[in-house]
Amino acid sequence: MTVRRATCVFLALWSLSVQAETPRADSASALSPAPRKQGVRASEYAADLLQLYREARLEDPRVLAAHARAQSGRERQREALGELLPQVSASTVFSRATRDDDADRSSYDTERYSLTLSQHLYNKAAWESYQKFKSLARQGDSEAEEAQAEAAIDLAQRYFVALASDDELELVMAERRATQKNLDRVNALYERQMAVITDVLDLRARVDSLAADEVEARNQVRLSREELAEVIGRPVQERLSRIREDIELQAPRETLEVWIERAIAANPGLKAKEDALAAADAAIREGKGGHYPSLSLNLSALRSDAGYDNSLTSRYDNYTAGIAVQVPIYSGGSTSARVRALHSDRTSAEQELEAMRRQLLKETTSAYLTTQSSVDRIRATRNALESARKSTEAAEKGFRFGVVNAVDVLTNVQNEYKARRDLLKAQYDFITNLLVLNRWAGKLSGQTIESVNVWLARSDASRDAKRSAAR
Incomplete structure (x- = not known):
């Protein structure tokens, strides 16, 4: 009977030691780069x-x-840089005019295309x-x-x-x-x-x-x-x-x-x-740049068939190049x-x-x-x-x-x-x-x-x- 009890105790202790070693192996694998197993609580891991x-x-x-x-x-910063770069704009106008006078009544369509480029040559404030x-x-x-x-x-x-x-x-x-x-x-x-x-x-x-x-x-x-x-x-x-x-x-x-x-x-x-x-x-x-003059280059191109007072004329092209100088004189202080x-x-x-x-x-x-x-x-x-x-x-x-x-x-x-x-x-x-x-x-x-x-x-x-x- 004593031998049997000793054997049972030994087997019980051996099984407990095996069970105690299992979580350690799982913990080591959890800390390795391998993916974590599903169903394991987060509290079993160590965060550093x-x-x-x-x-x-x-x-x-x-x-x-x-x-x-x-x-x-x-x-x-990029927005401010954009103020120093060329400013290009284009516009198009389509209109229909009706002219009515004592002699005649007429309706016609006009078209107007324009392209404008402006570039600062000197603008201290910008x-x-x-x-x-x-x-x-x-x-x-x-x-x-x-x-x-x-x-x-x-x-x-x-x-x-x-x-x-x-x-x-x-x-x-x-x-x-x-x-x-x-x-x-x-x-x-x-x-x-x-x-x-x-x-x-x-x-x-x-x-x-x-x-x-x-x-x-x-x-x-x-x-x-x-x-x-x-x-x-x-x-x-x-x-x-x-x-x-x-x-x-x-x-x-x-x-x-x-x-x-x-x-x-x-x-x-x-x-x-x-x-x-x-x-x-x-x-x-x-x-202080508000006290300095500014210098800019302006280029424009125009194609239109509308004349003075929006009257219909033959199509014409107009190209303009100019230098604009603006000198501040007084701004109220x-x-x-x-x-x-x-x-x-x-x-x-x-x-x-x-x-x-x-x-x-x-x-x-x-x-x-x-x-x-x-x-x-x-x-x-x-x-x-x-x-x-x-x-x-x-x-x-x-x-x-x-x-x-x-x-x-x-x-x-x-x-x-x-x-x-x-x-x-x-x-x-x-x-x-x-x-x-x-x-x-x-x-x-x-x-x-x-x-x-x-x-x-x-x-x-x-x-x-x-x-x-x-x-």
Whole structure:
């Protein structure tokens, strides 16, 4: 009978191990480039930062609106260019006239065809208008690039907030399990009158507090996923890829001066302000062009059989070539007033450029220094976690031997999980600040996101490792 039971237990354990291995194979195949199988829930897949970034580029309304404005600016530039090119028009008139006088009444048809070409030879206002819209088109392109970078930073921040929410829920649950385990142990000792009631009450209060924290953590998980869904345009139910355990996060090796030079040379926001200033200068020149004469060439061809007073004549052709000169003399002072207003607009654009330059220096310096300090912070929090883990193990051993009371064990457990939270937060802050640094330096692109995405695990191995460590 004993052999039979052992055999049954062995077969049951073997079948469970086979069933446990099957989802892992399915998960690995789901992460491969092969097409996904129908009927598998989306929550079984892992979404990484690069995947969500690509989706956000196609779905984020802020990015789409910025690109639409840039396209509008390019079309307005083309519209302004059209004012400088030849203007050709053609017209045709068919008419029927009836002439009635004392001697006779007659009706006849007339035809009139005309072709006209006009070309500016000198028109300062039209030329400067084209230069203005050309600068505005460049400004729109730079603003679209800036909007894309800003949206990428926002997505990364929401992504790591969602990861932090998941971490908080798992850590709260793990701390609650550990505290409950100690509470059960103290309850057993208390029943044997080997522990005091204050230890039982302290542990029970902590378990109840962690239960409330777990409810709040679950709510934060849902809220963080909704924030991601706002950017992506769909519910985000997949597991989020986490930071790998086998990598070492390193700060940029270039100096702060190098990053500032890059930012001044390539930041799209700064370029947009420079283009806005150039557009304001062109607008002033356009306004002053209202004081300049204009010169144009006019060519026309006419074929008609209608004479004076729409009378019927034999068909004739008329060709005309002329040079038109228009000299503005007085417009009531509106041209001068417009130029003065444009000077004020230029001053505003110049001050906005200076404000943007100062913000660029501040944000680049802040992101660089924070990134550098984050590496040391990660190293310090990792050492603190290791020390807290050893302290917890020592406190639990001391409690079993009666050297340490339950409150001391509770304090060590709290310190350990606080160190875990600090380490995860330090890692997320480092990556976020690194992306912010690249954003202000004008280097944030899909390639940058892809480089950061390498630090994220493509499977659930990191998630399982964190869960096992939390336990």
